[in-house]
Amino acid sequence: MKNYLQLSQVSIDFPTANGPFRALDKVNLDIAQGEFVSLIGHSGCGKSTVLNIVAGLHQATEGGVLLEDREVNAPGPERAVVFQNHSLLPWLTAYENVELAVKRVFKGQKSRAEMKEWIIHNLQLVHMEHALDKRPDEISGGMKQRVGIARALAMEPKVLLMDEPFGALDALTRAHLQDSLMEIHADLGNTVIMITHDVDEAVLLSDRIVMMTNGPSATIGEILQVDLERPRKRVELAGDARYNHFRHEVLTFLYERQRKVEEIGTSKKSREAPSTSTARLANQA
C-alpha cells in the first residue's frame, strides 16, 4: 500500500524583496510503510525544503502532506529528524541528549527503568553505548551523528527524516554509518526519507531514488526503483551489473540536466516531468 506517507501537489513560495520565490512546484510523492527513499538532486534544488515540509518545520503554500491519511503541518516526534549538523545540545552528555527526547515522547508511558533501558538500547543500535557520559565536544563528528540518529530512533518515529546525515563525515566513517543504518532499517523496518548528494549511497541504501529537477520551481524529475535484494554488501555490489546500471541511471539524470536545453527536451529522461517545467527549464538556460 503506497499511501502511508503522501505528498500531494506540494508547492512553496518564499517571500523575497522581488516578490514570492517559488522553490517547489507541485511535488507529488507516495511512500509505502517501511520504504527507504532517497532524495537526490543538485545543490539548491529544494531537497531540504521538501524534507522540512514533511517535518512540519516549513508550511507548504499549496498542497499538503498526509501521514496515514491525516494531514501534518506542524513538527512532531512521529516524524523525527536527523539534522545535517547533528544538533546535539552541547551541555548534555550523549545519554542525556537521547533522554531529553525519550522523556518528552514517553512521559507517562514508560517507567524510569524502562526509559533508561530504551535509551541504552537505542545507543547500542548505533554502537555508542560506550560513550554514554561523553559530551558532544568530547566525541568525533561521526559519533555525534550516531547519537543524533539514536535520538531520532528513540522517538519511535513513524517516519525517519534524514537531511544529508553523513555529508560532513569522511568516507570511512560514512561507510560504517551506512552499514549501521542498513542494519537498523532491516531490524526496525521503519520508513526513511534520506537526502543525499552521494549517488553510491543512494543506490546502496534505498528502495527508491527520487531525483529532483533543478530549482527554482523544482519538482520530481524521475523516480528510480532499486531492485537489489537485501542485505546489500557494498563490496559484492561493486561488481554487480544491476548496481552499476542504477548508478548510471542516476548519474545520467543528474549530469544530463547540466547539458543544453534541446537535448533535455528530446531526452526520454524527462518524460515524467510536466511540460510546463520543461519550458521553464528552457527559459533558465
Add this chain to the structure above:
Amino acid sequence: MKALTLSSISQNPGRLKPTPAQLAKLGRAVLLPLIAISLFLFLWYNAAKLIDTSLGQFPGPAEVWEQSTNLVTEHQQERQREVAFVARQEVRNAQILARNPEADVQIRPYTGKPTFIDQVGTSLITVLSGFLLASLIAIPLGILIGLNESVYTAVNPLIQLFKPVSPLAWLPLVTMVVSAVYVSDDPAFSKSFITSMLTVLLCCLWPTVINTAVGVSNVSKDLLNVSQVLRLPVLTHVFKIIVPASLPLMFTGLRLSLGIAWMVLIAAEMLAQSPGLGKFVWDEFQNGSSNSLGRIMVAVLVIGFIGFLLDRSMLFLQRSVSWDKSAVLR
C-alpha cells in the same frame, strides 16, 4: 606546556620542580606588575609632595599606609568598647536580678559610630542586595525580550531611554518615593539602605537585560528545530534549551551589571547617607581634618580592591557553570 598551578602540583608532586620555561613565565607574571606598581608608587610619592591643599599636603603612600592601620586599630578599639559596654550591662543586670529576680532586664544595643570596617560590610550587603534583586528582574525580562520580536520592538525604546540615566538623577525621586511608601514603626531595613539599594537596581539592570536578550535571540536555529520536533512545552524549552544556550552572554551582562552596581553604590551612599563607604568618604571630606585626605585615599583603594574581588567572584562563578570548553573566560 602544562601550567604550574596548585592543582597540577597536588596531582603530580614530582612536578614540584618547575622547568626553566615555567619559572620564566611565573617570573614575568609576578615581576612585571611589581615593576609597574613600584613605578606608580614612586610617581605618587613625588607628585604628592608637590601638591599642597587646604587640608594639608596630598597624602603619599606612607601616609595612606599609616591611615589604613589607624582605621583598623579604631575598628578594633570600637569592638572592644562594645564588648565592655555589654559586659557592664550584664554585671548591672546580674546585680538587679540578685536583688529582685522578677525584675525586667534588657541589654541595650551599643550606639557607637560605625567603623570603617562596618561601613565596608554595609556597602557589600547593599550592593549585593541591589544586584541580586536587579538580576531577578533583568534575566526573565531579557529572556522574554529575546524570545519575542514584538516584545523587543515594544520595549527597546524604553530601555534605551532609561539606560543612560545617572544614579544621581534617580536619587531624589527614589528618596521621596521611599519616604512616602516605606512607613513602618519598626522597619527591618533603614530608609537609606532601601534608597541606595533601589538606586543601584535602577542603574545596574540594563546590561543584564540587553545581554540576556541578545544571547536568547542568538540561540542556534538547529537547537530551536530540535525543540520544535520534540514539541517541547514553553517552560521546558526556556529552561532546558534557551537558558543553557544563552548562559555565556547572560554572564557577560551580569559581570557588567555588578561593576556598574558597585560604582553606583558609592555615589548613592554619599547622597543617601547610607552608612557605607560612600558616606565614609563624604564624612571625611566634610570633616576636613589633616588626616582626611589620607583616609579618603584608603577608601579609594579599598573600593577599587573590592570591585576587583567582586568581578573575580563572578568570573569564578561563570567558570564553574560554563559548559563550553572552547570559550576562554577571563
